[in-house]
Amino acid sequence: MNLSKSRYTRGVQCPKMLWLETHRPELFDPSVMNESVLAAGNEVGDLAMGYYGAFVEAPFLEEAGGFAAMAELTERLVAAAVLALARAGVSVPWDAWPFDETQARVATDALAAQAAGADPLAAVAAQAGCPVICEATFAADGDLCMADILRIEPDGVRLVEVKSSTHVRDVYLHDMAFQRWVLVACGYRVLETSLMHVDGSYVRAGALDLAGLFAVEDRTEEVLALAAGVGERAALLKAVADAPEEPALVAPGREGGRAPHDIGPHCTSPYPCGFKAWCWRDVPRPGVFDLAGWQARRRFRLYDAGVATFADVAAEPSLRLGALPARQVEAWETGAEVLADAPVLRRFLDGLWYPLAFLDFETFQQAVPPFDGLRPYEQVPSQFSLHIYEGPDAPLLHREFLADAGADPRRALAEALVAAVPEGACVLAYNMSFEKAVILGLAEAFPDLAERLEAIRAAVRDLMTPFKAGACYAAAQGGSVSIKAVLPALFPGNPELDYHRLPGVANGSEAMAAFADLASLDADEAASVRAGLLAYCRLDTLAMVRLWERLGELAGE
Template sequence: MKEGAMPKQLYQLSKSRYMKGRQCHKSLWLYTYKPELLEVSEAAEQAFTQGHEVGELARDIFPKGVLIPFGGFSYDQQVQQTQAALATAKVIYEAAFTHNGIFVKADILRKVRGGWEMYEVKGSSKLKDHYLDDAAVQYYVINGSGLTLTKAYVVHLNTSYCRNGALDHNELFTRQNVTVEVLERQADVKKEIARQKRMLKGKEPDISIGPWCSKPYNCDFDGHCWNKIPEDSVFDLAGKGVDAFDLYRQGIEKLKDIPQDLLKGKQLQQSQAALCKKTIVNKKKLREFLDSLSYPLYFLDFETFEASIPKYDGLRPFQDVPFQYSLHWQKRAGGKLYHSEYLAQPNLDPRKGIVQRLLEDIPDGACVLAYWKSFESNRLKELADHFPKKKKRLHSIIDNMKDLIDPFQARHLYSWKQKGSHSIKAVLPAFVNGMSYDELKIGNGLAAMEAYHQMCYLYDKPRELAQVRKNLLEYCKQDTLAMVKLLEVIVKKAAPPKKCK
């Protein structure tokens, strides 16, 4: 039986609900009583799937354990199965416990002299503070249920590990002893549980929006709590300076209502541009940028996937792996536009094909333009490290790379329509009429990554696979075509004014 189907009077709290309540009591109340308002993002779904995969793989650190299943069993049944396993098992996966009306499942329990060790597995690259709160509530429940815990660990991925052959689970994972920190949090856990229980007996808490809406996780109830925030609000304010939540607490909601003497730098620039609905143009700086380019000029964009568990040799956890690129180019300024592209086949290491085709498409010494070039250049460096025979050519591309984001990030060219953002998704529609990502089946890099993973599942379904490939090619091509169009805008804006005859 799923958690949401359990009688509320029996288990209003579980580990996940407790953690939701630690972040915001209102979120926990809504999750309990108004689950229909829940909006789970694509990113959250991907993180859940990735975390589940990591959790299963981490069991191989202590193999041959007993698994306590979740699906199809009530909380009480899972607790009963756990109690039976404790009598004979050395290692237990997903052991279930209740105490003080709270239900938890421990990722791994390992029997040792004097008791049991608890291991909480996280699909991240480092220990984070809220993981300690997570481990602390589990310790509280398990210890309170009568089981003796001798140590508590948080297990996370080791990004220094580079795969070479079969996965080495002991090298892939890092185990950090957090027993001291967990014990220090026990009194706070007990108090927080009491606060959450009292809160759940009342009406929806009157809690306004704040930094807790996205820290440590993005809340699933943004649509409910943020629905009254107006267009062009203080939360569009970008850059360092005045804090948007401070303004909001003072009753200032709209960007136009911010007192100008509170702002400076880019925030003041953004506010003034929005008030006057104007475009900022620094012709001199734009011409300097144009002078830094040479022809033939190549516009390059990579699409990448990342996996918490490295799929191929030479990869580390969470390493971005290019599986696709789009390349537009011109032999001379304003000349004919050419295009080339590459999209790897699913379930094969894409790096060799990417390097081979890219070096065929980009001549040695050519000027290459990217948008936020550090991303593309870092991928090229990683490819060069993996293919040392191609290192010289790949580094030549890096050395001749320019960044199209520079004039927009520095606001040598800025439109009030960008709302403070210099993302290409914001800049493109601000300057190029009728061109955006809204009509594409794939509209951002996260969706492209998910599409690649879909390709890997659809390898034996050619019709569905062909459609996903088509969508990916359209999206990546849009990125480099967008760069072409934005460079044309820069050329036009940098041109000196026409002289009267």
């Protein structure tokens, strides 16, 4: 197997992943691919190209020679850029490059001929001599990388890796170390290795400011330390990937020195693995990995010590489970479908009052803030649903708002919200920290509405509280207190509360993507998507109503 930077970083996460994608690709679960993250990466990458001013982008030549042709084009573009510096009077130490001045002239002349003719690469060739090259391809002994941004200096190159994240992760440094290793193997002198990422503190004000949107950090020292071991690790990864048998790695502490499969925290970090279901196929369920709220390290520490099943957990009286995990084990031991602590539920319900409003927001977020006053990845509310009981015997009312696409929705939504929520109402949300954060953001953005919005925010109570505390637990919800887990567990087979029966939008991620796409749809498509968004958000608050009613029944009210 030859390595790319993505294959290499996957191998750093788990060598077995490379073997499986080579020999058993049909086992891969594509649902681990986050399309919104990929889209954000593409948008950020395109913008980052212009950070240093003029640039030339080396195209992807899938049908015109593939990576070999791309690497050859990159070498010509680099040579032309170095020669342009020399012709501008800059002193160039030619021994710092894998080509001499004569070869650089030949490369430059070849690009000039392409630019003058009908060559498909004429537009690229016409930019020859530019000292900033994007998507530059390098190949050494079959291993290759594509550098996001390559800055040409007289005596070497500066490598810039671009990420859409707002912070630095270790995996990025491994990515950069592999790139440096390939470039050095190609004969290049790498002067600096930097990471360009989105600056989370940037606030848009008018035209997009690339210098504000991006932060650039010199990570040369850390990359150099990692690059020293890339060759050895690359050889190991290739050996694993090319082996005829699936690798079985030793797991410390397991009886007999070996786990059924070499599982660990790396199965989900730094990225979720698409082969997890295969490697975890013999892990007992229910077991320690189903217990709510536990950190991965604790789960694996017990698993490696032989405490795997709920029976194992129950046999360890010294374990401090916590309220919700204790409920899980109790339900397993007793076979109870629903466990409830009526006094605790009554205390929770007694803390609510009428009018009682059930509130849910839908939001979208973008790496590049689309409107003034927004930061990267800031949650922008675009929709809300509100079910209301004005009194104990009053009918259930519903109010909703869905913004128009293409414009900043916050002002219109804030005005609709203050008009829809009854004065003095108790506002129920499920996982209230999210709703409270959205309302706070609106209050900060619109001071004239702040007093009313702050009053609404102060009245928010969390319907998730009794579920997190284990005061109401349904065995079918497993270790999750998400409304998508709790609802079908308490109302199995209820078509009124079935998200899978909704038209078009069935979860929050789909709702976020659907709203983002609205502006690009024709009228009929947009109307259909809007109907789906309204139905989805409406069900979120109706679900809360039914859960509140169910808590009342379990509390004996």
